[in-house]
Amino acid sequence: MFTKSFIQINGVNCLLYEPTIMDRKVTIVVYHGWASSIHNQQFLATIFNSHGYTVLIPEVIGHDSRGKLEDYHAQGMWEKYGWRIVIDMVKESHAFFERLTKEDWMKTHKLVLYGNSMGGFISSGIFVQNKYPHSLVLVNTTGDWRALLETGPRKIAEVVIPDEFDALNPVKHVKEIGNRRMLLIHGENDEVVPLETQERFYKETLEKGCQNAVLNKYWHVNHTVGLSMIEDVIGWLNEEYS
Secondary structure, eight states, rough: EEEEEEEEEEEEEEEEEESOOOEEEEEEEEEEOOOOOGOOOHHHHHHHHTTTTTEEOOOOTSSSOOOOOSSSTTTTTHHHHHHHHHHHHTTTHOOOOOOOTSSGGGGOOEEEEETHHHHHHHHHHHHHOOOOOOOOEEEEESSHHHHHHSSOOOOOOOOOTTTTTHHHHHGGGGGTTTTOOOEEHHHETTTTHHHHHHHHHHHHHHHHHHHHHEEEETTTTSSSSHHHHHHHHHHHHHHOOO
């Protein structure tokens, strides 16, 4: 069972799902992928709720009430707007999380970031720029943005790259992760964000001394999130927050 409410954190509209039976005192902040919506995350949120986790889903720039784009799948839309959205979400994150941690329920909660695809670009960027999150879950995404430009399906020449792109690239800040925990899960056949891009990020974290990272690969899985992946996320969370 859960309760659902709309709240604002630092001026950003969010959906808040709170468990009503068991409370682990953990809030998972969920960032969705390109062309999705906070309203499409209820299934995931209620699964987390059933295991005792509170879920907060903030609106992403360029989606929902934050300047929704006309056609996300039109040619050139991601290339034009995608990385600008990611960068701006990371840049606003410090003020957002500073305000979030002052909410009454958050005073006793630990904070987890969860990001899928574009939401993972955002989450990884936030994680290395802020000390508030306790752990990070990345699904079919990468913490090495430059690796995606170099090996992904989109031509670099067609992508608008903001000036802050390399400075905020999470892989350049892995030392900031310290002993915080990360779960990276990825489909081996991902044609949107190739597995090798996340492998590059994972390798860099290990080389910089981050020993609390786990990379799980899923055979014959493309750019989708299956139930087995969600089950593994919950198992990993339950182990950390029992």
